[in-house]
Amino acid sequence: MGERGAIRIESLTRSYGRVVALDAVDLEVRAGELMTLVGPSGSGKSTMLRLIAGLDRPERGRILVDGQDVSRVPPHRRSVAMVFQDYALYPHLTVLGNLLFGLRVRRVRRDEAERRARSAAERLGLADLLDRYPDQVSGGQRQRVALARALLREPAVYLLDEPLASLDAPLRFATRADLLALHRDLGSTTVHVTHDQAEAMTLGDRVAVLDRGRIRQLGPPQQVYDEPADTFVAGFLGSPPMNLVPGGGLLGGSPGLILGVRPEDLILDSDGPIEVSVDAVEALGSESILLTRATDGTRLTVRAAARCGVRPGDTARLRPDPARLHHFDAETGRRR
Ligand SMILES: Nc1ncnc2c1ncn2[C@@H]1O[C@H](COP(=O)(O)OP(=O)(O)OP(=O)(O)O)[C@@H](O)[C@H]1O
Ligand SMILES: [Mg+2]
Structure with a gap:
């Protein structure tokens, strides 16, 4: 066989x-x-x-x-x-x-x-x-x-x-x-x-x-x-898809880059460096998906625990897992 x-x-x-x-x-x-x-x-x-x-x-x-x-x-x-x-x-x-x-x-x-x-x-x-x-x-x-x-x-x-x-x-x-x-x-x-x-x-x-x-x-x-x-591929495999931020913006990085971070690699942390406002919360039972917007307008999707206590309209702080950031070339889209 x-x-x-x-x-x-x-x-x-x-x-x-x-x-x-x-x-x-x-x-x-x-x-x-x-x-x-x-x-x-x-x-x-x-x-x-x-x-x-x-x-x-x-x-x-x-x-x-x-x-x-x-x-x-x-x-x-x-x-x-x-x-x-x-x-x-x-x-x-x-x-x-x-x-x-x-x-x-x-x-x-x-x-x-x-x-x-x-x-x-x-x-x-x-x-x-x-x-x-x-x-x-x-x-x-x-x-x-x-x-x-x-x-x-x-x-x-x-x-x-x-x-x-x-x-x-x-x-x-x-x-x-x-x-x-x-x-x-x-x-x-x-x-x-x-x-x-x-x-x-x-x-x-x-x-x-x-x-x-x-x-x-x-x-x-x-x-x-x-x-x-x-x-x-980053945007296709994974649901919700990876957050892709041209220039990196609040994730750090540089103009020639697109930075990517998966929703589960953005951690709710009151000392986190990124402040966001929460537009919507999708409570899926086993987890919650937060649709958020940073102060510079960047939209970030966050995968959080089911009972994380965050509500639409809240302000929250996020800490990206530095080991889980993805770098892509802004010109070609290829991984770097
Ligand atoms: N017999 C056909 N005549 C004309 N165009 C076709 C024909 N078969 C496929 N195509 C075109 O070729 C492309 C690829 O089609 P295909 O059916 O392989 O896609 P798919 O990945 O299977 O999509 P889906 O997920 O919707 O099933 C599409 O743009 C489709 O419109
Ligand atoms: Mg098909």
Whole structure:
């Protein structure tokens, strides 16, 4: 297990009219690795998965799976299963029928196919829904049917396009854990697209941050979080996003720099050097997010304890953790 499914992407380019969806992307996904792909809407995430799956043609560049150039191999001959953003189930087949479909195409014997389909359904909590049609189950359930269907293909590579997006919070949390366990069991190479901060941080061995068709940073999630390569990544990974102060202003620094500090690295401290007025307090139960403004007008978001006692209209003082300041070049946005 884990030896199949190494993906190598070489200067992959795809545009639609004047939109460059992927711009000379190089990327390597190791055999057995779970990589998460994050980026704003329209940054090229689905395009990347479609190209790996063979559902779309690259304009330039190559895709190799286990060292073999698959760029011209049709989708059904690639050992790749994709779960789409919009699930794409067959509406005229029941849940069971949807699960069996791919197995029938591959001429798996009827009783064996049914055994495997039921076991995948069991695994994803769908056992009671097998006789229903896709429009008779919820969005989250449809998504799990799509996942189960992908599982049944036993591919070398899974491509998951926001497979948990329509689940509610508790189910999402549970399914995230299931997905991780599943990946550990199967050891299949997986590329997982997500918008969710927690998924980006917890799910993958590495995370790739995409922006306008380019990979801005690739690395273990904690490393990308701790040392974002540029202001885009700093602003994208983390919620609420990092405070970015041009020139550094009250954080110190100089005109050629942008200083960054994460909300959790601004500490409420009555002796702190920065005085702010509190515009709003978002009490989230487990913590409070303070939206504040310093005397020079700089807006700073602060992550504070749930019962920190600060109210809108209050004045407070902040101490930035000096070890956790980020320096970026004002011109290029790159980390310095
Ligand atoms: N078939 C198509 N025809 C024209 N433009 C397309 C097509 N597919 C994608 N695009 C454009 O390419 C860019 C990248 O699209 P893509 O679907 O890869 O984004 P995404 O990162 O998956 O976004 P989202 O998070 O919204 O799903 C977008 O600007 C999109 O409008
Ligand atoms: Mg998409």
